[in-house]
Amino acid sequence: xxxxxxxxxxxxxxxxxxLGKMLIEAAQPWNxxxxxxxxxxxxxxxxxxxxxxxxKLTDDTKIRELANKSHVITYEIEHVGVETLKSLEDxxxxxxxxxxxxxxxxxxxxxxQFYADHGIPTAPFRLVNEPSEWIPAxxxxxxxxxxxxxxxxxxxxKGVALCSVKELEETGNFPFPGPTxxxxxxxxxxxxxxxxxxxxxGEICTFPTVEMEFDPIANLVEFLxxxxxxxxxxxxxxxxxxxxxxxxxxxxxxxAVELFLTKSGEILVNEIAPRPHNSGHHxxxxxxxxxxxxxxRILLDLPLGDTSLVSPAVMINLLGTExxxxxxxxxxxxxxxxxxxxxxxxxxxxxxxxxxKMGHATILAPTLAxxxxxxxxxxxxxQFIPAK
Numbered sequence: 001x002x003x004x005x006x007x008x009x010x011x012x013x014x015x016x017x018x019l020g021k022m023l024i025e026a027a028q029p030w031n032x033x034x035x036x037x038x039x040x041x042x043x044x045x046x047x048x049x050x051x052x053x054x055x056k057l058t059d060d061t062k063i064r065e066l067a068n069k070s071h072v073i074t075y076e077i078e079h080v081g082v083e084t085l086k087s088l089e090d091x092x093x094x095x096x097x098x099x100x101x102x103x104x105x106x107x108x109x110x111x112x113q114f115y116a117d118h119g120i121p122t123a124p125f126r127l128v129n130e131p132s133e134w135i136p137a138x139x140x141x142x143x144x145x146x147x148x149x150x151x152x153x154x155x156x157x158k159g160v161a162l163c164s165v166k167e168l169e170e171t172g173n174f175p176f177p178g179p180t181x182x183x184x185x186x187x188x189x190x191x192x193x194x195x196x197x198x199x200x201x202g203e204i205c206t207f208p209t210v211e212m213e214f215d216p217i218a219n220l221v222e223f224l225x226x227x228x229x230x231x232x233x234x235x236x237x238x239x240x241x242x243x244x245x246x247x248x249x250x251x252x253x254x255x256a257v258e259l260f261l262t263k264s265g266e267i268l269v270n271e272i273a274p275r276p277h278n279s280g281h282h283x284x285x286x287x288x289x290x291x292x293x294x295x296x297r298i299l300l301d302l303p304l305g306d307t308s309l310v311s312p313a314v315m316i317n318l319l320g321t322e323x324x325x326x327x328x329x330x331x332x333x334x335x336x337x338x339x340x341x342x343x344x345x346x347x348x349x350x351x352x353x354x355x356x357k358m359g360h361a362t363i364l365a366p367t368l369a370x371x372x373x374x375x376x377x378x379x380x381x382x383q384f385i386p387a388k
């Protein structure tokens with residue numbers, strides 16, 4: 001006799017941004033209810049959630065209120081009330097992924113130490129508490145160039161700075177003051193991402209590997225291509241390493257494992273996001289099962305879906321235009337949507353500002369080369385302009 005499943009469950013999401021919005025959209029064909037905790041009234045997910053608790057994402061009382069309405073809780077951002085979630089989990093509330101995993105991942109120092117402790121290859125690093133320790137740490141590593149990452153509160157490229165010992169010695173300008181991860185700069189061939197889905201019973205699968213190009217100013221993913229243009233051997237190695245990471249955490253949920261492919265062919269773990277990720281937006285149109293549907297399957301205790309690629313795809317972030325802030329209109333939409341295989345996702349944000357993540361576009365084509373060419377046209381044509 002087959003297991004009976006009930007889709008009429010209530011899912012609580014801490015955070016109401018675009019990731020929460022797309023998670024809800026993925027389950028709208030089902031009989032599932034969503035409740036969000038969000039500190040603003042007009043966040044992207046607020047228009048489509050079944051209910052909205054207004055409050056800080058770290059507020060103990062508000063998180064418990066969300067838990068009382070939900071069969072299971074997840075989160076779309078790392079900066080949430082971990083201690084409250086740990087207490088709820090200890091008393092039987094299902095939280096996906098576990099807040100004990102989040103506790104490690106949200107601190108970039110603890111995350112790197114986890115890799116070192118579990119034999120997971122990553123760039124050499126040191127943990128420092130204040131700027132006076134940066135240069136000695138870099139010299140101890142025997143490096144001049146390094147990435148400095150604020151251990152907590154960084155997101156969307158914030159809290160990350162590329163530095164050199166020589167420059168810091170000359171200027172004394174340290175990007176941020178508190179506890180910091182000093183990481184040897186990796187001169188990489190490509191930056192890759194593998195999204196891993198894992199259920200509590202150990203059922204696990206990966207999505208096809210993607211390669212990413214970053215906006216050098218905003219440090220956000222600007223251009224993503226799938227499948228990654230790498231050898232089968234490198235692809236297999238990347239997926240195996242990503243699985244190794246999530247099994248080391250004994251993780252349940254969706255995880256984006258960001259990787260460096262070095263010029264010598266080595267693969268290093270950069271960092272992990274314990275949630276749907278920018279590097280998986282394209283899966284909505286490009287894969288049989290999107291990263292969002294896959295997380296819903298996990299939350300509802302359903303089998304994992306087929307992650308196979310339907311079509312080669314490129315994803316680009318639609319970022320706010322330089323010099324434009326406030327209410328906006330969009331230029332180029334007619335030309336872009338006249339092309340086959342172009343899908344525009346706007347996040348419903350009422351105001352734009354330079355480099356703000358306003359949406360994304362996924363471009364499908366029979367070959368990756370064709371998708372890349374169309375994506376360049378979309379990137380060059382789409383523009384946020386002042387409201388008329």
